[in-house]
């Protein structure tokens with residue numbers, strides 16, 4: 001019997017395994033060829049490695065602030081990441097940057113506090129980063145890449161132990177935007193806008209003022225003298241004005257979510 005060429009076989013195997021992720025909040029369905037558990041395991045190992053290699057901050061106030069804000073956001077995303085083992089780390093690094101990884105690993109560079117000072121503003125950044133994780137943007141990015149590589153390149157892709165296409169640490173690091181280039185785009189325009197929207201709803205549900213998301217964008221623009229794309233946390237696509245306009249569009253809905261969650265929590269909640 002004539003076997004189809006290897007890339008096709010892999011694609012067929014991957015197709016059988018291909019799952020569909022449903023993005024929380026927006027409900028969008030996205031292809032997934034990668035093994036969820038494998039991505040989490042590798043992400044946790046990558047975060048541990050970063051903790052070993054990078055200098056932790058000693059700023060007690062900022063460490064406490066990130067913990068306080070992170071825990072509140074983690075609560076509202078519980079059902080989107082029920083197995084997360086949350087960890088919030090401030091790294092001593094002047095870059096304006098923050099990231100979140102599968103498994104509930106969140107890193108913030110001390111430079112970020114130049115543009116996110118209040119709890120609401122820090123919540124805006126953290127919620128955006130966590131939205132990338134709950135939306136499984138890294139899984140989607142890897143899957144798109146695997147689909148292209150599998151069709152285009154003979155024998156490049158192997159299968160991992162789970163039967164899903166094997167992914168390397170380098171691929172995963174690049175998908176997170178943790179590669180060499182500072183300011184390298186982590187995600188495309190659509191995914192950034194989606195994370196902005198989902199993050200806005202998350203922060204509002206956690207009781208934070210969603211207007212702070214706009215304040216962070218504006219502070220970033222001021223800090224980087226009108227070239228926010230130079231900051232690692234910021235991406236050049238979509239443009240700054242487009243992100244702000246989309247946030248403002250979603251603001252009434254976010255305020256509604258905030259009011260509803262406050263009502264659900266009852267009057268005795270301590271802010």
Ligand SMILES: [Zn+2]
Nearest residue numbers: 128132192195
């Ligand atoms: Zn983003």
